[in-house]
Amino acid sequence: MKVVVTGGGTGGHIYPALSLIKEIKKEQPKAEILYIGTERGLESELVPRENIPFKTIHITGFRRKLSFENVKTVARFIQGVKKSKQMMKEFKPDVVIGTGGYVCGPVVYAAAKLGIPTVIHEQNSVPGLTNKFLSKYVNKIAICFEEAKKFFPEEKVVFTGNPRASEVKDVNPKMGRDSLGLVDGKKTVLIVGGSRGARPINDALLSVVGDISKKPYQVVYVTGTVHYDAVVEKVKEHSNPSNVIIKPFIHNMPDVLSAVDLIVARAGATTLAEITALGLPSILIPSPYVTNNHQEKNAHALSSKGAAILRLEKEMSGKQLIKDIDLVLSDEIKWESMHKEALQIGVPNAAADLYDLLKTVSR
Incomplete structure (x- = not known):
């Protein structure tokens, strides 16, 4: 099994991803993992520390007010999608999962456009802009709160909970x-x-x-x-x-x-x-x-x-x-x-x- 995992910015997005990777490795020791994040996010510190292969793209989030920065973000998104597609073609994953944060946008979108099965994981009861956008393209949406269900296409939603919970077993x-x-x-x-x-x-x-x-x-x-x-x-x-x-x-x-x-x-x-x-x-x-x-x-x-x-x-x-x-x-x-x-x-x-x-x- 070959899996691309992406998620970044805060520990709330990264720790669930690391818990999932630990579970994958437990069940399939020979599974290959590629983590795609950003250079400046917390993931650039936490992921390499776990000896997980790590690559980066450059992306920022949209500002809620009209701003020229949003034009730059669109350009970065397009470049991020292009770079992500190149990584996918080289790595050839069986599935791609995004656990939240701006970086998920171009990575998961690129995978979906290449026909690679995709999943997003929403930790909160109210999803952010990135997961709302990606929900149109992914195969499945994993949620942790039943309250999040109403924000997504019902047929795609699966309640799984947060992988971080498994750390306390x-x-x-x-x-x-x-x-x-x-x-x-x-x-x-x-x-x-x-x-x-x-x-x-x-x-x-x-x-x-x-x-x-x-x-x-x-x-x-x-x-x-x-x-x-x-x-x-x-x-x-x-x-x-x-x-x-x-x-x-x-x-x-x-x-x-x-x-x-x-x-x-x-x-x-x-x-x-x-x-x-x-x-x-x-x-x-x-x-x-x-x-x-x-x-x-x-x-x-x-x-x-x-x-x-x-x-x-x-x-x-x-x-x-x-x-x-x-x-x-x-x-x-x-x-x-x-x-x-x-x-x-x-x-x-x-x-x-x-x-x-x-x-x-x-x-």
Whole structure:
């Protein structure tokens, strides 16, 4: 089996692609993979690190306002299609899959025009412009939220879930606890604002650190490297409570997620895939700065089923944060209900399901 994988820009597009590639290699060790991305995207760092053959094209996204840059983008798209076709003719893939980002546009379009079977994977509840455009040309569209179905041709849609969910199947809670120095048997809240952190979450937490020091649970706060030093200094003013652990970044996130009782986080697709696969109750504070406000809609897909508490950033305060945490951790019935609902949404075998879809459409 020969597969071209394309996707880039953010981890939310790249990590599902890497999880899928891992599944393909597990099932077919001799499978050949070619990853097509951009030189400037995060994929240029993450993909070669996994020893996956990597090639690039130059492409940018359309601006929503009239701009001469859009004329340049059209020219880059045409050139990208031409270069992608050359790569396809050399590599001769059986199937091409795009996992999101601008780079998918010319790559998947080129494959479709060459008659190569194509699939796109939409991680969010509301698709972006690229996948909406490609939906007219591809053979199948894999989705992670039922809410996304209405944006695509119904006959092409297949619910697979997010392959990233499969990363949490083989987790080690003890390793997760030990890596952070957590107290065994004590309820734990993980608060994380993404790899770059989130200032509003920082501010809410810091305003109530003194109150948290008196709580029976422990808190792990992942600040993001940008905010780490400032947060540590602020926490020092409250005598470094023993039940508050500050980290700039967590590398073994699946293990840590399996070791905690509650997460406070943004509502990116990768995060939601991981926590629902584990059945982890959540308090979601969606970023308001994303395309189509898709994080709020992602979060609503969980909160509407009772798997999460949704708090808009403008509603968030330290007092509200503690109130919500106390609500979940002090009520075993509430926690168990959220846990069960999250598991109902989760798709821990998503990577295998997406791989099966590729086999179905491949030539």
